[in-house]
Amino acid sequence: MPCSSMPRHNLVDLNLSYCDSTYNSITPSSAYFVVTMDPKTGAFHHGNLGIPDTSRVMSLFSLKGRTAIVSGAGAGIGLAIAHALAEAGANVAIWYNSNKQALKEAENIEKEYGVKCRAYQVNVISSEAVEQAINDIVAEFNGRLDVFVANSGIAWEDGAFIDGPAERARRVMEVNVDGVMWCAKSAGAHFRRQKKEGTTLDGKKLTNFVAGSFIATASMSGSIVNIPQLQAVYNASKAAVIHFCKSIAVEWTGFARVNTVSPGYIKTEITDFISEDVKNVFKEKTVAGRQGETGELKGAYLYLASDASSFTTGHDLIVDGGYCLP
Incomplete structure (x- = not known):
């Protein structure tokens, strides 16, 4: 016709x-x-997403020669993710908001794994800043973007929503939701261009690229209501992230996979404000009987970042020590 x-x-x-x-x-x-x-x-075309070489399982987890960006990577979960991706061979750009320790951490990663690693201060709630940073990194590294991990996030520390400050609620939503959306928008543009044109930014033939991988750090709090914590705003922000990523997984089929990782209670600076009494309560509600370590999340992120997850998109991977089971 x-x-x-x-x-x-x-x-x-x-x-x-x-x-x-x-x-x-x-x-x-x-x-x-x-x-x-x-x-x-609403019917999807056959063969939307390509198939990697699956003959060797360890090679599926390799990120050698690829470029990854991790936001919120100055410490905690984000830093652990950066280490995991670098150890797998990726050149990694780590973003931070105010924690300048990220500069030193980037040096350490580069020395330890023999990959390129740089730290960038980026305000994720500014779509313009995010777009500029991603464009600069792609140009500075090897003209390609393979993995983006949107890990920036802040906690709600103000008790019941009805009594909390409106400005704080807005801030949580801006960082946790808007930040993910702006990162996705700009990263996705590179994934799409690469799949369509088959070249790096400087026109070289793009090799070893099946599809981009966008991963957002959500939370088990996006699926359940934490007890005894009162954090309706935080929970809502993470639920929004999960559903947003499921939705763009549909929009991006053909050039990128989109997934979320939802950690349970992990030992990081973001949980420092929680009292020991409350921590003991949620330890008792966790099947593993303890908080997780940041390193215990490495495998989840590497799986989703690599070709090992080539048939996984729109998925929320909960890593919570069994908290959501009872």
Whole structure:
């Protein structure tokens, strides 16, 4: 069927143009837009996501020669993730907000694993700052982006929502939700371009790229209500992250996988404000009987970052020591 005779009602409001009857080349007037789903039926095209070489299991976990960005990586979970990706061979850019220890940590990672690692101060609630940082990193590293881990987040420490300050609630949502969205928007643009053009930013043939991997740190708090903590705002922010990532997993099929990791109670600076009495309560509610260590999350993030998870998208991986079971 010629383009001129095809129905246009699904595209008018989006300012899109038809190119062929398989919908593979629906493009906005200002930039290309990879569509791998029939907009009339919701049916996904066969073979949307490629298949890596699965003949050797250890090679599936290798990130050698790839570029990864981890936000909120000056300490805690983010720093552990950066170590895991670097140990697997990735060149890693770590982002921090105010913890300048990240600069030293980047040096340590580079020396320990023999990869490139740099630290960048980035305000994740600014879409412009995020976009500029990602563009600069891709250009500075090897002209490609393979993995983005949106790990920046802050806690709610103000008790019941009804009595808490509105400004603090806004801040939690800005960092925990908006920050993830802006990181996804800019990282996804690179994943999409790479899949469509098959080249690095400087025009070299892109090798060893099946699809981009976007991972957001959510929380088991996005699926359950923590007891005895009162943190409705934090819980809501993490639930939003989980559903946002499930939604863009659909939008990005064909050029990237999107997943979340939902940690349980992990020993980090973000839980320092919790009293020992409360910590004892949630230890008793955790099947493992203890808090997790940041290093115990490395495997989850490496799995989702690597080709080992090539058939995993839209998934929320809960790593909580069994807290959500009872």
